[in-house]
Amino acid sequence: MNGTFRSVSLVWVVLSGCLFFSSRRTSVCAAPICTNGKAGCHVLSLANLFDRVIQHSARIHGISSDLHSEFEQYFLPSKNQIGRVGRICHTSTIITPNGKENAQRMARGELTEVILKLLVAWRDPLWHFHQSMAHHHDFNNFSSNKALEMNDMVHELRQGVEKVAEKMQVQGIISNSVSSLASPEDLLPSDSVEWQLMKDYVLLYCFRRDSNKVQNYLKILKCRIVPDHGC
Amino acid sequence: MSAPGKPVLLGCRSPEKETFTCWWEPGSDGGLPTTHHLYYERERLEGTYECPDYLSAGRNSCFFNKNHTSIWVNYYLTVMASNALGNATSDPFKVDVMEIVKPDSPRNVTLRVEERKDSPCLHVRWRPPSNTDTKSGWVTIKYELRVKKDNSNNWEEYMSGTQTHFSLYSVSPGVVYTVQVRCTLDHSSWSEWSNTTYVKISNYLQNERPFLMLISILSVILFITAGFVLIMKRKSVKHWVVPPVPGPKIRGINSQFLKVAGSEDVSNALIFNQSFPPIHFVWEDQMEEYLNVTENEDWLSFNSQKRKKSLIPACFHFDSEIHCKESTCNQNEWEKDEEISKVDNNNKPFTNTGYVDFQRHVENVQGANVKHVDYSRIKEVKGNNVLILETENIQISNIPEDYHRVKEMEGDHLVVLQKQNAADINYTDCALHKPRKPHVCTESSNSGYVDTIPAPPLM
Numbered sequence: 108m109n110g111t112f113r114s115v116s117l118v119w120v121v122l123s124g125c126l127f128f129s130s131r132r133t134s135v136c137a138a139p140i141c142t143n144g145k146a147g148c149h150v151l152s153l154a155n156l157f158d159r160v161i162q163h164s165a166r167i168h169g170i171s172s173d174l175h176s177e178f179e180q181y182f183l184p185s186k187n188q189i190g191r192v193g194r195i196c197h198t199s200t201i202i203t204p205n206g207k208e209n210a211q212r213m214a215r216g217e218l219t220e221v222i223l224k225l226l227v228a229w230r231d232p233l234w235h236f237h238q239s240m241a242h243h244h245d246f247n248n249f250s251s252n253k254a255l256e257m258n259d260m261v262h263e264l265r266q267g268v269e270k271v272a273e274k275m276q277v278q279g280i281i282s283n284s285v286s287s288l289a290s291p292e293d294l295l296p297s298d299s300v301e302w303q304l305m306k307d308y309v310l311l312y313c314f315r316r317d318s319n320k321v322q323n324y325l326k327i328l329k330c331r332i333v334p335d336h337g338c
Numbered sequence: 339m340s341a342p343g344k345p346v347l348l349g350c351r352s353p354e355k356e357t358f359t360c361w362w363e364p365g366s367d368g369g370l371p372t373t374h375h376l377y378y379e380r381e382r383l384e385g386t387y388e389c390p391d392y393l394s395a396g397r398n399s400c401f402f403n404k405n406h407t408s409i410w411v412n413y414y415l416t417v418m419a420s421n422a423l424g425n426a427t428s429d430p431f432k433v434d435v436m437e438i439v440k441p442d443s444p445r446n447v448t449l450r451v452e453e454r455k456d457s458p459c460l461h462v463r464w465r466p467p468s469n470t471d472t473k474s475g476w477v478t479i480k481y482e483l484r485v486k487k488d489n490s491n492n493w494e495e496y497m498s499g500t501q502t503h504f505s506l507y508s509v510s511p512g513v514v515y516t517v518q519v520r521c522t523l524d525h526s527s528w529s530e531w532s533n534t535t536y537v538k539i540s541n542y543l544q545n546e547r548p549f550l551m552l553i554s555i556l557s558v559i560l561f562i563t564a565g566f567v568l569i570m571k572r573k574s575v576k577h578w579v580v581p582p583v584p585g586p587k588i589r590g591i592n593s594q595f596l597k598v599a600g601s602e603d604v605s606n607a608l609i610f611n612q613s614f615p616p617i618h619f620v621w622e623d624q625m626e627e628y629l630n631v632t633e634n635e636d637w638l639s640f641n642s643q644k645r646k647k648s649l650i651p652a653c654f655h656f657d658s659e660i661h662c663k664e665s666t667c668n669q670n671e672w673e674k675d676e677e678i679s680k681v682d683n684n685n686k687p688f689t690n691t692g693y694v695d696f697q698r699h700v701e702n703v704q705g706a707n708v709k710h711v712d713y714s715r716i717k718e719v720k721g722n723n724v725l726i727l728e729t730e731n732i733q734i735s736n737i738p739e740d741y742h743r744v745k746e747m748e749g750d751h752l753v754v755l756q757k758q759n760a761a762d763i764n765y766t767d768c769a770l771h772k773p774r775k776p777h778v779c780t781e782s783s784n785s786g787y788v789d790t791i792p793a794p795p796l797m
Contacts (some may be wrong), residue, residue: 205408207476330475338475
């Protein structure tokens, strides 16, 4: 008994030591900051950053489309049943260009701001949606996973676009007026009636549209700023 | 004559996400000329509007140009048919341009055959549909192509991504290939397949085939024959590659003989081998170990060395064992030899078979028929080593000139003979014996003689 206790404690000590040292090492590795082409550090160009965020947004739109069609199957709402008046997306207050020419005419900084506003606006609703999906036993795990994935990806995309904006500001492409945006509570209070009214299907419908907007705006922005790379 | 029937909106399509067209199906016209009007309402836009263009897209259609197209907003369309007697309105049709995008097919699909050495390949090239705008990044076109061989119905599909060209490497000569291409804008529906394009790959490779076939067949035949030859001659090949190690052999034992011989012969051979250890075999090889028999002393001194080898050795095989075992080895005998006077010069050495004195077993003599214990006549010779002695006393009156008396022994190998004096000696003739190996001819006499059976006469 004494011997086993000792061996177990020894194993624990060894494991904790290993973990401690490995964590120390990783933290040490994470410390160096890349500054403008330091050796061994790969600095991403603006074009690369744009490509990444565009790919991200394409994937988000794909997932939202899949979820939307799944919902359509489940609830079979006829396309025309959704009333014109009742349904409104919570992001409809954000002014967005509704065509190619309008998007091209908009200033780059402004367009970037629109993108960021959209992404910020969807952070909380998507999280709520994911929660409701998890509790809904009508849907399989596949849909629940997709909802979670969508939530995470939107969060990551927002961070990516913020990085792009930052880089553009550094390079002087856009002015410094794109500030860190206000929290979505400014758009919609968390306990607002609209949210509760918003059913999942409508949420997906709205989000599918907005994700497509984000994707298109990013592509327009990229070809305006770095036109040589695959435009 | 009645009011027109209700028209039905069939659908709408946007080829590039910048404009769109909608079509409707008119109902019955009620026998009167009927007109149709399309009205729409739009999300975030107050009011009802009529279709801006009824003509560009053909009959019963409405074309919305860029100015009238908004993406990500809902359009609510209705078509009204009206004639003199009444109106009919279709059901509302909701459309969002984002959802109705379907591009045109790719243009100018061209095929080019590249005839390389080993295998030809097919290069497909096309142009994007004319109305799409990829330069501004508004849409990203992805392509897909499918290929069919000859007249089969199986299409092979390939994704081309955003490239406007594609290469097929697994093409066979003499086959007609049919290629079609289609595209999609981001997440939109796929376009229709392009017009089919054909190409036939020439058969230039066929000429080389018979030649190659011939060469391959010849080499296969060569291999097979080489294999056969090797198998036939495998023993000699094996000997050549791995030479056999010579095994031990016992002289006098013929292994082949042993294999085929009967048991008697085998036992004879083996017994013979036991009782007679192969010392005499050794003598065979030692060609130098002759007994030089000569009359001439001087010849001896001059030619002793030379003549060592001239004497034919295999006259007599006697066993040194017998020699040593002689119990009644008489010393007197040898003493007698010494008394023999010297011979005068007679330079004729013996070249023929010569005999030597040998001591026989006294024990073998039975009775007292043999007068002198030293000599006995051999009756017959059995095998190689067995001598059967004559027990009778034989006397021969004649004195052939073949016989000589030993004068002395010179060393181990030289016996000096006395020149014969016919009157003195009582000889026995042993010329009766057939000369055979070993030639042995002895007689019972009272003096030590060496008998010879010469083939030619000595003198």
